[in-house]
Amino acid sequence: MAPSSTSILWFRRDLRLNDHPALLAAVARATHVLPVFVLDPRLLDTDKPRSQRLLASLAALSKDMRGALVVRTGDPVDVIPRLAKEVDAAQVHVSRETTPFGRRRDEAVERALAADGRELIATGSPYAVGPGRIVNGTGTPYKVFTPFSKAWRQHGRPAPATRPKRITWLRDDVGSDPLPDAPRMEAGEAAALKRWEAFLHDGLTAYDTERDRPDLDTTSRLSAPLKYGEIHPRTILADIAAHSAGRSTAADAFVTELIWREFYADVLWHHPDSAWHDLRPELSTLPYDSGDETDRLVDAWREGRTGYPMVDAGMRQLLEAGWMHNRVRMITASFLTKDLHVWWPVGARHFLDHLVDGDIASNNHGWQWVAGTGTDASPYFRVFNPVTQGRRFDPHGDYVRRWVPELRHLASGAAHEPWKHDNGYDQGYPRRVVDHDDERKETLARYERARR
């Protein structure tokens, strides 16, 4: 190592300093580390909750490294090689990116760096087991979740990476763009670890039985921290294994949810086109609705005025809070695809536009699962009934009353069926835009025709 040398640590979906293998690699190879984040105008739309959440996380990260974070704006294929030349860094360290966009981008950056005699070195990924690692007996990727999850549980994974004892951030006069102002919201590594600690000790034991209840605060709320890498799943899994609750079925249910995240990343890794195209083309002949009338229905869905309380509560929670409970994501997605007969990418795009945790692999494959076009897809006859789901998972109506003020005058379960009560529409709640029973039959008929 030269008396003084610099490596670059290019942050992306790994906005933390603990359990960060690429940071360790960067520290090991040079005396100084220049931490950088590139604001890519193609990705950063500051109107979007996801971007706001990103900026809040970046502000926290910058603070955690006492202002050493350098921010540059532009296309990384230009920005990173230029910066490497500027500080004469031989190596740029990253956590391996696994999405189609990220992979293309990183390959281009790697080529641009190589042209100047520099290296892009990927260490680790946002997943406990890197996408592509789990394969079945014949060496091909799994297409079904349960066998994947069994193989995943048997597969080894590294222990959490230790935090470097000493990091010397480069503090020369490296120009940095200002970070756009972020709203006040919970973000950053410290908040993520605190939230995880609280959930580990208080929430985990009831997770298997209570997680489906959108009226209760019984989920981990770690989707956004995981999306931005404020905490790594490896840390979570190690803590669960070390904790007495780690041997419970409740903890197991939580681990299974983490494996779903890993599974969908793996599927996207093997099938990059599946981000926006049907994974299974068998149903590509399925007729979807479009046109002005459909546009009006989609608008009603987006704005939470379909007349189905559970659907509207979820869609309004999404718009107001930038987040929706997973159970309600399934209900609203089923409604768009099977009650309104709209192509799933329309809904996937809307979710990505409004979720703070919007993740292309989990979001879009979740949509494909509901639509019946994805891996391990639900059988075609499985159509969610928004009223039944509401009564079952929001038994007292607290969730719908919270997000739909026009239903607050209806007591308990009545809030799920305003049409059954004389005063149901007194506060201006919209009438049902379609009849669920009719549309369910219509969906089954369309699948029947498509299969022939």
Added chain:
DNA sequence: TTTTGAGTTGTTCGA
């Protein structure tokens, strides 16, 4: 190669 069992999250209908 063949066979066999299984496959996140549901709903409806009829007994």
Added chain:
DNA sequence: GTCGAACAACTCAAA
């Protein structure tokens, strides 16, 4: 109100 069967046929994974 509760419970089990039906809703199809196919693909996948493993023995």
